[in-house]
Amino acid sequence: MPTRRAFIVRAAAAAVAVPLGTSACTAGTGAGGGGAGGGGGDTLVFGKTDGGTTFVRNYNMFGPATQKSPNGELIYEPLVRIDYSDGGKVKPWLAESMEFDEAGTTLTMKLRGDVTFSDGKPMTADDVVFSLGIPLGDPTFNTGGTTYDSVAKKDASTVTVHWPSPAFSELGQLASPQLPVVPKHIWDGKNLKRWTNPDPVGTGPFTLTRFAPQQVTLGARTDYWGGRFALKTFKIIPTSGDSVKAQLLRDDVEWALVAWNGAEQEYVAKNPKHHLYQKYATGGAYSLFFNAARAPFDNVHLRRALAMTLPREDIVTTLQRPGTEAGPTGLVDEIYADLILPEYRGKVQKIDVEGARRELALSGFEVRGGKLVKDGKSHSPRLSFNQDFGWDPYANIMVRSWEKHLGIKVKSAGAPGANLFDQQQTGDFDLTIYATGGAGVAGIFSFLSGRAYRPLGEKAAANIGRWKDDATDAAIGRLLGTQDPAVTTSAGHELQKIVAEQVPYSPIYNSYWFMAINARNWSGWPTPENFSYVPFPGLGPDTTLTLLKLKQAGK
């Protein structure tokens, strides 16, 4: 029956738009599920919005799987954590203290003495050496992106890690959930290419109580080194960004990561006391990237002209997240305010038509019939963006603004995510949207380094705009090569200037973790105004800290 099948195909295409799009109207219908029947008692229900409709039992923490069992980071813990409330600094977690040698290549880590695995055995230096050694053996298990080249045990509670080049600013890699400490006595000898670790034993605050494809139940340990929980059971159910809204409203779900346009009216207003909707800056930003390796955007004036006419305000208004326009440096004020140069601090980049036209004139390009012409060559630039995210409207806002203010006709070229990533990595684009961000100033800027440069056609890992600049490399070198705050701050300032003035990329709006919380049963949640950890149910230690502080409401 061809007609029926054609219908299904069309309908499927529409469905893809429903869960992935960011449209506010679907939110209003309150479409969605529930399931586990809410929390109550000593249970908290977390609705996982990005894991599909079923969970797979897979606690092979090092593997490249994108769909591991949910919240494995409550079972396995990393050595350090990144503190987003404190400039993205790396702080100890399972490690008690860390110290670099003068060269910044050898890190000596003292481990906590009070940590036990959930089977009762203590965590030792042997476990840490074993765990950190897993990514060294096979790149398949290095999705955490470690760059150290050896790990050694110094004594029963001390471990040293060695890097081939100074790594003062690369400690964040030890905080990766893909690099937890696992018990050597269980993992040793297992073939990680086959073993899914179905019965996880870790140092974390929770153990696996029950695994069903549509509900994972974790139980709080009573012998956790970090403290005791009022919470006894943590339930995780699969849901979608749309379904979870109804589930939150119906008290079926109490905690979820969901970008909810209109949450103020549809959720918070319905019960301001218990319905919390919060956003925390990740430190990253969605940015316009220029392909600096080929004409026409190897021209700095042209890059500036386009950046100056980016309608950031219109875009965040359409996204219904006013006030999240990104500053010019790539550093987010909420996290890095102290490190941002005064002239850029808190700056909102408004459209500057005069300045943009001046830059266009300086570029030597003429605009003829919407095309950029110089030396007899004409260019029709394309803006490549991710269709899976429903980005079309924002791309169109940008395209219209450039045409209106500069006369340049940019073609908007949407592509499905997987295709777009291919184009970005091989440099097959003129303009594109890409997310930047990382732990600390070095984490954010290091991708601009010449080390990450690859010629067009070859796959570049992160430096997709193919930025290659001696001043940038020198500044990054100074940033990575020392832990002297005076030097790193000045190097950071220099990099901010490069981003703002040379415009290898232009930040559009800041990226956030959006959290919806139903605090009917549990109180004690942090707020974006006052937090020392982010209540994001995927950040490992931060998730643990959040749960540790929760108290049963009304008690």
Place this chain on the structure above:
Amino acid sequence: MGFYLAAAWSAITLNFFLPRLMPGDPSAAIVDKLQRVSGQQLAPSALESIQKVFGNPDANLGRQYLDYLVQLAHLDLGTSISNYPTPVSDLLWQGLPWTLLLVGTTTVVAFVLGTGIGAVAGWKAGGRFDTVISPLTTFVSAIPYFWMALVGLWLFGFLLGWFPLSGGYDADLPIGLSPSFLLSVLHYGVLPAATIVFSAFGGWLLGMRNMTVTTVREDYVLLAQAKGLSGRRVLLRYAARNAVLPNFTGFALALGHVVGGALLTEVVFNYPGVGYLLFTSLQQRDYPVMQGVFFLIMLTVLLANLLADSVYALVDPRIREGG
């Protein structure tokens, strides 16, 4: 039989090459997903190690193809990339029973219901029943499925609270054959099943009605009526039996598509099944899973065809005579 073997081989081969002809590769999807989950850009070193392992699956395609054939011959569907290192067969087993249950049942129910009502409507074409039911069905069939499912969920799940908002079963109960668990499966399944039946039965109904309308004008039906047979007997044994043939072919093919799952249903109701598995594997360029699901779909479609060919002879004796 030779035809089926040739079809199976070409499907298996296309199954291998087509996904690899799509732009993009698993590494891009892994990077994309990791970045979205963490809200962070991956470190360049992480990107490089992912690309090293998954970035170039086209390398030595011939060798891969041979490995793939050998694997298939051992009924080994390989290891999933997005769920590494879970075997593809585990993933299929997790979703397939639910898909077969939901989509299988609803396909049969929709067919029986649609064909039955269609026969009655076509028997007295232009009668009171027909003038109400046929336009109504056309109207209902025109409603996009996802919209109807969302409205159904909103009305019966959210506003009235008769049915759960999501899931395939009460996850607090142990999965098994206990009466309480089976009841929960029923409770959770009613709404998704109802929406599928509601949207699908119209096609069967209209097809059957129109075929019946033409069949009842045939001479042999007139003869049957002239013999004084009861209207019910004439309708069921004479008119409907012939009119059902095209619908029957469609039904056999629809059964073949059951294992493909119902992506929309799964998305809207968070129903466990293979539809979503296929969807994510496509998005993430998870070749082994894609191949596994397509292989299964191919097998069932071929099987359904074979079945249709064989059973058709029973339903329509004329085919047997033609030999």
